[in-house]
Amino acid sequence: MSTAPEARRSGVALRRGLRDALWGYAxxxxxxxxxxxxxxGPALAAAATSLGDxxxxxxxxxxxxxxxxxxxxxxxxxxxxxxxxxxxxxxVPVSLVWGLATALLLHSRPRGVAVYRALYLLPALTMPAAxxxxxxxxxxxxxGLLNGVLGVLGLPTLRYLTDAEVAPYAIAAVATxxxxxxxxxxxxxxxxRIPRHYYEAARLDGASALxxxxxxxxxxxxxxxxFAAVVTTLLAAQTFDLVLIMVGPTNPALASTQTVLYRxxxxxxxxxxxxxxxxxxxxxIAMTMGLLAPLLWRYSRREFQHGHE
Amino acid sequence: MATSKPRRPGRPERTAxxxxxxxxxxxxxxxxxxAWMLLTSLKTLGEALQVPPTLLPATPQxxxxxxxxxxxPFAQLYANTTIVAGVRAAVxxxxxxxxxxxxxxxxxxxxxxxxxxxxxxxAIPAPLLTLPHYQLVGRLGWLNSLHGLALPGLFSAFxxxxxxxxxxxxxxxxxxxxxxxxxxxxxxxxHVMLPLVGPSLVGLAVITVVxxxxxxxxxxxxxxxxxxxxxxxxxxxxxxxxxxxxPLLMAGVVLAVLPPLTLFVLGQAxxxxxxxx
Numbered sequence: 001m002s003t004a005p006e007a008r009r010s011g012v013a014l015r016r017g018l019r020d021a022l023w024g025y026a027x028x029x030x031x032x033x034x035x036x037x038x039x040x041g042p043a044l045a046a047a048a049t050s051l052g053d054x055x056x057x058x059x060x061x062x063x064x065x066x067x068x069x070x071x072x073x074x075x076x077x078x079x080x081x082x083x084x085x086x087x088x089x090x091x092v093p094v095s096l097v098w099g100l101a102t103a104l105l106l107h108s109r110p111r112g113v114a115v116y117r118a119l120y121l122l123p124a125l126t127m128p129a130a131x132x133x134x135x136x137x138x139x140x141x142x143x144g145l146l147n148g149v150l151g152v153l154g155l156p157t158l159r160y161l162t163d164a165e166v167a168p169y170a171i172a173a174v175a176t177x178x179x180x181x182x183x184x185x186x187x188x189x190x191x192x193r194i195p196r197h198y199y200e201a202a203r204l205d206g207a208s209a210l211x212x213x214x215x216x217x218x219x220x221x222x223x224x225x226x227f228a229a230v231v232t233t234l235l236a237a238q239t240f241d242l243v244l245i246m247v248g249p250t251n252p253a254l255a256s257t258q259t260v261l262y263r264x265x266x267x268x269x270x271x272x273x274x275x276x277x278x279x280x281x282x283x284x285i286a287m288t289m290g291l292l293a294p295l296l297w298r299y300s301r302r303e304f305q306h307g308h309e
Numbered sequence: 310m311a312t313s314k315p316r317r318p319g320r321p322e323r324t325a326x327x328x329x330x331x332x333x334x335x336x337x338x339x340x341x342x343x344a345w346m347l348l349t350s351l352k353t354l355g356e357a358l359q360v361p362p363t364l365l366p367a368t369p370q371x372x373x374x375x376x377x378x379x380x381x382p383f384a385q386l387y388a389n390t391t392i393v394a395g396v397r398a399a400v401x402x403x404x405x406x407x408x409x410x411x412x413x414x415x416x417x418x419x420x421x422x423x424x425x426x427x428x429x430x431x432a433i434p435a436p437l438l439t440l441p442h443y444q445l446v447g448r449l450g451w452l453n454s455l456h457g458l459a460l461p462g463l464f465s466a467f468x469x470x471x472x473x474x475x476x477x478x479x480x481x482x483x484x485x486x487x488x489x490x491x492x493x494x495x496x497x498x499x500h501v502m503l504p505l506v507g508p509s510l511v512g513l514a515v516i517t518v519v520x521x522x523x524x525x526x527x528x529x530x531x532x533x534x535x536x537x538x539x540x541x542x543x544x545x546x547x548x549x550x551x552x553x554x555x556p557l558l559m560a561g562v563v564l565a566v567l568p569p570l571t572l573f574v575l576g577q578a579x580x581x582x583x584x585x586x
Contacts, residue, residue: 023494024417031408032423034464039430042441098335105332110325116332118574119340121515125569126343127523127541130562134342137349137555143358145345181339182516186471189508193478223474231467234431261434268436281437288432293425 043285050279067279076255077263077280083168084259088236090172091179095232096225098176099183104217106184107191117188121181128178132245135174136161139246161246167253171242179235183228190224191217230292237288240265260284343566350374350559357555373560381543381561382536387568390539392455394521397462398514405465406510409472410498414484424473430466443530453532458539462521468513475509476502515573522569541565 053063071077102120106113123131138145139160147157160170198216207215218225240261247257264284268277349357350373352366411417412424442461443452451457479502487497503510528539544561 020415020494021417024411024415024420027411027415027494027498028408028423031404031464031469032427034404035427035430035466037445038442038461038464039433039438039466040426042438043429043433045441046437102332102335105328108328110328110332114578115574116336118570119336121519121573122343122566122570123339125519125522125573126562126566127544129541130544130565131342133558133562134346138342138345177338180335182519185512185515189475189512190478192508193475193505220478223478227471227474231431231470238434240436261436264434265436278437281434284434285429285432289425289429292428292432296425296428297421 043282046278047282048278049275050282052275053273054275054278063275067276068283070276071279071283074263076258077260079255080258080260080263083257084237084239084261086168087172087175087239087259088233090169091175091236092229092232094172095176095179095183096229098180099187099228100225102180102184103187103191104213106188117185120184123178124181126178128241129245131174131178132242135177136246139170162251162253164253164256167247167251167257171239171246171257174246175236175239175242179232183232186228187221187224190221194220230295234288234292237261346559347563350556350563352556354554354556370556373556374564376557377561377564381546383543383564385536386538386543389455389458389537390522390541393459393462393539394518396459397521398517400463401465401468401517402510402514404463405468405513406472406503406506407498408469410476410502411494412469412473413476414497414502415494427466427469431470439527439530442527446531453534453537455537457531458528458537461527462517462524465513465517468517471509471513472506475506479505519569 050067051062051064053061053067106117106120110116126134137143139147141147141157141159141162144160146160150157158166160166194217198220199212202212202216237259238261239259243254243257243259243262244265247254260280261284264277264280267273267280348365351369351371352363353370356363356366408427412420412427438461446452446457446460449457449460451460483505484497484501487501492501522539523541524539528542532538532542544565
């Protein structure tokens with residue numbers, strides 16, 4: 001009663017498992033080793049630094065979790081967290097919706113689509129410092145074009161970058177403006193992978209454009225949309241150069257616009273408090289991964305259960 | 310996967326027009342600031358500061374551009390930036406597609422945990438990385454070199470994430486058929502799956518080139534000699550010297566933006582031609 005076929009099957013399964021493992025590790029090895037050396041290594045080093053009170057030159061005494069306790073009491077940091085959260089909430093949904101609309105328009109291959117695509121990428125092709133400079137000039141309270149045009153039309157002008165109430169929205173707008181192009185590019189590459197015959201079958205069945213969007217496009221675009229959402233959120237949460245160049249340290253609107261990474265920059269580079277800055281950075285990574293990991297876990301589970309859907 | 314759309318009278322033309330209007334309005338917002346920058350670069354300082362703002366310069370001040378070209382060795386800067394960007398794009402496409410495929414389609418032990426670790430790299434704020442990267446490049450003896458400059462950009466969690474999602478979006482039947490035919494993972498990857506994620510590969514290459522082009526902090530830190538500088542670093546020095554000469558700065562920005570944009574448009578045109586054939 002030897003279960004020869006079963007023994008053979010489990011032997012085959014073992015060999016396949018081994019083969020999968022070998023191939024899997026081999027294929028991810030170059031990338032993972034590189035990431036480990038260049039990203040995870042420094043992150044661990046930062047965590048180590050955060051347990052001391054090192055100054056600009058690295059010398060420090062071990063203080064345990066004192067830096068982390070200080071983080072919780074740092075009023076400016078707490079304000080910066082609120083600013084960053086608001087910034088993300090403003091930038092991500094708008095850029096996703098706008099990016100999706102643009103991707104859909106580009107996907108329909110109108111005449112001159114290559115020109116449209118190139119020009120939509122122009123804000124992203126430009127150096128952030130340059131973009132910030134251009135917008136800082138456009139939004140200038142006294143000489144800027146926007147206020148100039150509004151003034152000529154008799155409409156109220158605002159101090160976009162010096163008014164604490166308005167500045168956060170101005171910066172969110174500029175950030176959205178620069179991220180829409182690549183977002184549309186990524187989403188369009190996702191759209192291109194949806195097989196056309198799904199749409200043709202739906203059209204034959206009489207489905208409207210809106211129904212096609214809801215039942216074919218969005219579900220099949222889901223992996224790409226998820227990717228775009230995650231990356232945009234991470235980028236928005238890490239904004240710092242826009243604030244640095246458009247607002248700057250002497251601006252009264254700084255308190256309502258400075259982001260977490262701006263505080264990190266101040267602590268690490270301006271004030272030279274390496275230990276405290278490392279704690280801030282490590283906490284930032286932990287918080288981000290803490291928010292991201294469950295989301296990814298739940299999403300991957302669904303992927304494995306339903307295969308590709 | 311090119312198909313032709315069946316023509317129906319009347320509706321396609323109106324829909325196409327609406328689409329063009331929508332795209333063009335978005336385009337105005339995207340491109341408008343650059344048009345303004347171009348105009349500003351051709352004005353005198355006095356004209357640029359006028360209130361209410363003047364639209365066109367009285368006479369185009371090409372001297373602004375001459376001054377910028379005088380101040381920076383643009384040819385060398387373009388060459389450096391292009392080499393670094395190109396190498397990074399090539400390496401990233403290769404490594405991220407390999408790893409992305411494995412994470413998407415090979416069930417190996419610890420895969421999900423490892424992928425989470427890969428993503429963790431995305432959460433690391435840039436200011437924390439600059440000093441460790443500098444120390445690593447220093448220990449390798451690659452300071453002030455193009456390979457030292459390129460190193461941190463060779464490995465991308467972003468690219469891996471993107472390619473993994475792209476591979477996941479491909480229906481299971483294709484790779485499964487390949488496996489039934491006896492293909493091993495490399496063959497499935499190379500001959501079946503990789504061609505199917507073409508748009509994502511191109512997108513990743515483009516984004517990597519753009520990001521390398523614009524990178525500022527790292528090139529400033531790792532290279533001190535002017536003949537190894539990239540474009541962004543060169544422009545930063547321009548900003549340092551001529552902080553209040555707005556038209557001059559704008560001219561510099563125009564010169565910096567023009568090449569990647571031109572190359573990109575040309576690349577798109579070439580792709581479009583090839584697709585039509």
